[in-house]
Amino acid sequence: MKTAQSEQGALKRILGLRSLFAIAVGVVVAQVVFISILQGVGLGGSDFFVALLVAFVLTLCYVFTFSELALMLPKAGSISAYTEVAVGHMPAIVATIAGYLAPAIFGLPAELFLLEAVLDSLFPGSFTQIGWLIILVLMFLNILGVDFFAKVQNLFAYLMIVSLLVIGIAGLSQSEPQGGSVMSILEGLKDLDIGVLSLTMLALWSFFGLEFVCPMIEETKNPSRNIPRSMILAAVVLLVVYALVALAGYLTVPQTALSESEIPHAVLVTALFGESGKMILAVLAVTATCSTINTVLATIPRMLYGMGRNQQLPTLFTRLHPKTNTPWLAIVFVASLIMIPTILLGGQDDIILTLVISAATIWLVAYVISHINLIVLRKRYPDYKRPFKSPWYPFPQILGIIGMVYMILNNSPSPEMTLQVYMNAGLMVLIATIYAAIWVKFKMKKDWFEPEPIEKALKS
Known part of the structure; x- marks a missing residue:
């Protein structure tokens, strides 16, 4: 059977560091x-700045x-x-469907x-249908080509980064701050604990x-x-930008006003x-959501598209647009999965937090799997060529696994929400597992946990 590349051309290599950085952030x-x-x-007040540094370290581990x-x-x-x-x-199928596709289904409607x-x-009653319109427009823009996507x-x-820097710098230059002070941050750090x-x-x-730059590697x-x-630069830039915004919020607005607001960025900007x-x-x-x-x-x-080439999904997903060489059917499929809950659950603002935490929980599982993958492959292929080798192996991977598991077990503010989050995450993992078990056994005719030889995987 001919592959998508042989029939319709291949993905085009046009993305440089600037575009990859934009994808990462x-x-x-x-x-x-x-x-x-x-x-x-x-x-958390001053404690949150320490939490930001801890999160940055865990981020470098997965990067x-x-x-x-x-x-x-x-x-x-x-x-x-x-x-x-x-x-x-x-x-492999469970990690992708549950770890990435499912969080998109949960997280992006919440974002919209x-x-x-x-x-x-800001403008009451003016943009009630903007969610699904954004999905449709961006779906068509993505089909037009990766070069067009990169420009957008x-x-x-x-x-977006410039806007955040403006907010952060404006917050630091306030002549009469209404929140805390820099000295109170330093004082608060003296009482830092496990909390x-x-x-x-x-x-x-x-x-x-x-890591969303990684699926773009063939382009x-x-x-x-x-x-x-691109990933390391994005992590460093985001740490600086987030710290500025957090400091602006701490200095400008009373802590209770931030913690009790459902849209605290609106409180800060106002x-x-x-x-x-x-x-x-x-x-x-608009720019953040888009x-x-x-x-x-x-x-x-x-x-x-990659899963389709590896026969983990129907070959329909390997179809490239004859003119733009984009996986157009996969783009339409993902856009449709995001649009359905956006339309069905529209107006239910009370479920936003639950959707976000459900998405984050499944995503954390994918990070754990990635760290395990690296440890296994280091042992199985110790001499294989690696253009990049993780510094200080295996400590970032072990720390990453411990950190992500801890976050999975401590991921929501109430027992009731925890139950709902685990139900949502468990349902997605169960659906992905059932599909994967049936597909691998009866369609691919392989054992469930039979590793693919790396040479064969690279040729697919």
Whole structure:
């Protein structure tokens, strides 16, 4: 049978460091992140800045892991390609469907609901149907080509970073701050205790998704250089930007106002700029949401495309557009899965937090699997060529596993929400496992946990 490449051409290598950086920050800097940061400051005060550093360290752990895996197995399937070689096809399918597709189904409708809530607070009744319109527009833009996607993503990502820097710098230059002081932060650090770990989940959510550059590796120029650098650079830049925004919130707004607000970024922008801040907030909200959705609609379809080539999904997902060489059917499929809950659950703002935490919990499982993959492959292929090797192996991987498992077990503010989160996450994992078990056994005719030889995986 002919492959998608032989029939319709191949994915085009046009993405450089600037575009990969925009992709890395694009899925990370969402509105739910602004909420996590500012509510974290409201709840933890000075402790949250320590939690931000802990989250940054855990982020570097998974960045090192994904950088090594991606360049060892440079496939669009990303985690499915790594996992099939490490522990077999069934875990590979579960890791991708449950670890990435399911969080998109949970997390992106929540992001769109937040956008609608912010715009409704600024311009009541004017943007009630904007969610599904954004999905449709970005779906068509992604089908037009990866070069077109990159231009749009660069615009969103860099505009968003500039907006955050403006907010952060404005907060630091306040002549009459209404919140805490820098001295109170230093005083608070003297009483630091183990409770800071309870804030780390809020901080860690702010760094999820840097590895979304990895599914784009077959469209990347000089991947050995640009894949690791884009993720590491994004992590450092985001730490600085988040710290500025958190500090602006701490200095400008009383902690209770941040912790009790459902949209604390609106509270901060209003406190800084007054009524004139409406346009800044609208630009920030729109660019953050569009950047996240645009990145997801580019990267997850590439994962599905890679899985189709590896026979882990129907070959329909390997179809490339005859003119633009984009996996158009996979893009439409992912957009549809996001659009359905966005339409069905529209207006139910009370479920946003539950959806976000459910998405984060499943995502954490995928990070645990990635660390396990690296440890297994280091033992199975100790002499295999690795353009990037994780520094200080295996300590980042062990620390990453421990940290992510801790976050899974301490991921929500109430027992009732914890139960609902585990039910949501468990349902997605169960569906993915049932599909994977049946597909691998009867369609692929392989054992569930039979690792694919790396040489064969690279040829697929």
